Amino acid sequence: MVRVAVVRFPGSNCDWDAYHAAENAGAEARFVWHRDTDLQQADVVILPGGFSYGDYLRSGAIARFSPVMQAVQKHAAAGGAVLGICNGFQILCEAHLLPGALVRNDRLTFVSRPVWVRVERTDTFCTSAYARDTEMRIPVAHGDGCYVADDDTLRLLEAEGRVVLRYTRGENPNGSVADIAGVSNAAGNIVGFMPHPERYADPLTGSDVGAGFFRSIAGWIPGGATRSIP
Amino acid sequence: MTYRVHIRVVPRAGLLDPQGQAVEHALAVLGFEGAGDVRVGRAIELAIDAASPEAAEAAARKMCERLLANPVTEDFSLAVEG
Numbered sequence: 001m002v003r004v005a006v007v008r009f010p011g012s013n014c015d016w017d018a019y020h021a022a023e024n025a026g027a028e029a030r031f032v033w034h035r036d037t038d039l040q041q042a043d044v045v046i047l048p049g050g051f052s053y054g055d056y057l058r059s060g061a062i063a064r065f066s067p068v069m070q071a072v073q074k075h076a077a078a079g080g081a082v083l084g085i086c087n088g089f090q091i092l093c094e095a096h097l098l099p100g101a102l103v104r105n106d107r108l109t110f111v112s113r114p115v116w117v118r119v120e121r122t123d124t125f126c127t128s129a130y131a132r133d134t135e136m137r138i139p140v141a142h143g144d145g146c147y148v149a150d151d152d153t154l155r156l157l158e159a160e161g162r163v164v165l166r167y168t169r170g171e172n173p174n175g176s177v178a179d180i181a182g183v184s185n186a187a188g189n190i191v192g193f194m195p196h197p198e199r200y201a202d203p204l205t206g207s208d209v210g211a212g213f214f215r216s217i218a219g220w221i222p223g224g225a226t227r228s229i230p
Numbered sequence: 231m232t233y234r235v236h237i238r239v240v241p242r243a244g245l246l247d248p249q250g251q252a253v254e255h256a257l258a259v260l261g262f263e264g265a266g267d268v269r270v271g272r273a274i275e276l277a278i279d280a281a282s283p284e285a286a287e288a289a290a291r292k293m294c295e296r297l298l299a300n301p302v303t304e305d306f307s308l309a310v311e312g
Contacts, residue, residue: 058300065297094300101302103241106248148245148303175246 002027002218005042007072007088009034009063014049014085014198021201022046025214034066043222044081044125045072047088049141049196059102059144060090069095081125081220082190083213086142089182089192098183098192099157100149105142106175112141114207116169117181117195121161124188125220129212136209138195140173140181145194147176147183157183165193232277233286234311239299240271274298283310 004022008015008031015031022029022044030040034052039045052063063069069091076082076097084092092098105111114137119130149157154177157163165182172179174194182193197210241247249270257265276293280286287310299306 057298061297061300093302099302101300103245103303104248106246108248108252146246146248150302175248 002044002220002222003040003042004029004044004046004217005032005039006030006046006048007032007034007068008048009050009052009066009087011052011054012048012050012087014087014196017196017198017201018046018048018085021198021211021214022217024202025211025218027214027218032068034063034068037067037071039068039071039075042075042080044083044217044220045075047072047082047084047091048198049086049088052087052091055087055144058090058094060087060092060094063087063091064094073097076185076190079187079189081217081222083126083217084190084192085198086140086145086194086196089194090144092190092192097190098185099153100147100183102142102144102194103146103148104144105146105173110141110143111145111173112139113173114139114200115167115171115173115195117165117171118168119164120166121164121184121188124164124184124191124216126191126213126216127164129216129219134212135168136200137207138197138200138210140195142174142194145174145176147174147180147194149177154178160186162186162188164191165195231281232279233283235276235278235286235290235308236311237274237276237290237294237298237306237308238271239274239294239304239306240269242303242305245303271304283312286310
């Protein structure tokens with residue numbers, strides 16, 4: 001059974017949702033406190049949404065230096081899977097585990113609503129359950145979600161097919177360059193995106209279109225090829 | 231010796247700065263003519279114990295590179311007092 005560690009920072013608030021979605025999909029989930037350096041043999045680490053350290057300085061900037069992030073860096077360097085959702089994506093960018101940065105939404109307002117996104121990379125541990133170019137409507141909830149990167153980085157991301165999620169149907173909620181909602185590293189074992197599939201992973205909360213991310217994780221074979229679970 | 235260091239962090243030139251745009255718009259609405267290219271960043275002040283102003287500046291520069299500024303989106307400048 002795939003072991004999922006959900007990291008809790010002071011200010012994380014989507015930790016239980018991520019835990020629940022992972023368990024529901026058939027993975028074995030546990031929480032890891034930000035001061036811990038033991039990931040409890042996790043195959044997949046999830047950095048959940050929230051406002052770690054009150055978003056002081058910049059979103060994710062302080063969390064990046066948490067003791068647990070050293071363990072996450074090691075885990076990722078060894079090929080372990082890491083998913084950052086919303087604040088988790090911001091932390092991964094601040095930690096330079098993913099390229100680019102997330103800055104203030106272009107209209108300065110906090111955006112909290114479901115938006116249309118398209119899954120463009122499906123050979124990762126967290127997207128393999130989806131067919132390429134699947135479109136779905138899942139919630140975003142962020143004030144600092146405008147993805148930016150320099151031109152060389154953007155060219156590389158597009159050329160290597162590393163844009164995992166893209167806002168579609170004219171729904172870019174934050175001014176992100178090229179409508180980018182989420183990216184991966186080259187190997188695909190590190191993924192970050194702004195939308196919250198864990199909030200749409202159970203019919204109880206209105207929709208379960210996001211459950212596929214967690215089914216992907218539950219069906220992931222660590223160190224092996226990805227396989228999809230329908 | 232303790233040195234006071236003033237650090238300015240601003241969004242990199244060319245990068246969209248929605249806060250700067252909003253402030254620029256507000257200034258125009260208030261009738262302040264001719265104000266443009268507004269950038270909103272942050273100021274950080276701190277005291278550093280160091281052997282010389284140069285050493286204080288070098289230390290502050292490292293702090294900026296590591297934490298206080300995001301190298302992807304922000305530029306910083308610093309001034310050491312005294």
